[in-house]
Amino acid sequence: MTVPAMWGDASKHAMREAALRAGFIHKIxxxxxxxxxxxxxxxxxxxxNKAPPLLPDLPICLTGETVMIIDAGGGTVDTTVHACQSxxxxxxxxxAVHAAGALSGSAMVDEEFxxxxxxxxx
Numbered sequence: 494m495t496v497p498a499m500w501g502d503a504s505k506h507a508m509r510e511a512a513l514r515a516g517f518i519h520k521i522x523x524x525x526x527x528x529x530x531x532x533x534x535x536x537x538x539x540x541x542n543k544a545p546p547l548l549p550d551l552p553i554c555l556t557g558e559t560v561m562i563i564d565a566g567g568g569t570v571d572t573t574v575h576a577c578q579s580x581x582x583x584x585x586x587x588x589a590v591h592a593a594g595a596l597s598g599s600a601m602v603d604e605e606f607x608x609x610x611x612x613x614x615x
Contacts, residue, residue: 495531498564498571499594530592532564532573540586554584568598 494512496505505528512518518526539562540554554560554577564571571594575586 494526494528495534496528497566497569497594498530498532498573498592499569499596500530530571530573531566531569532562532571532592532594533575533586535564536560536562536573536575536586540584554586556584559589560586566598567600568596569594570597 494508496508508528509518509521509526512526513521513523539560556577556579558577559574560577561572561574571592573588573592574590576589577584578587579585
């Protein structure tokens with residue numbers, strides 16, 4: 494289950510409680526459910542799927558490189574920065590900078606556009 498990067502531990506726990514009530518898990522500390530940040534999920538997906546395939550012959554993340562994921566959604570914009578490391582012959586992601594987020598997604602852009610438009614028209 495993914496949550497915005499700006500969510501703290503209390504909010505993540507609330508999501509676990511909701512999953513428990515919904516029957517997705519049978520105990521609150523179940524290993525069957527992972528709650529991770531949205532931009533981290535995007536980074537894992539990109540690494541596993543070599544996305545975007547701008548340069549299809551190159552891996553998305555080479556050992557020693559750093560990648561930034563920006564997840565610009567409807568409500569929040571979340572960022573995460575990971576270092577690419579080699580582990581057991583695989584490239585894995587290690588958090589380089591703590592993930593962050595803000596209420597500045599497209600819904601907020603829409604509201605600001607409406608506010609500016611109305612102020613010009615009035």
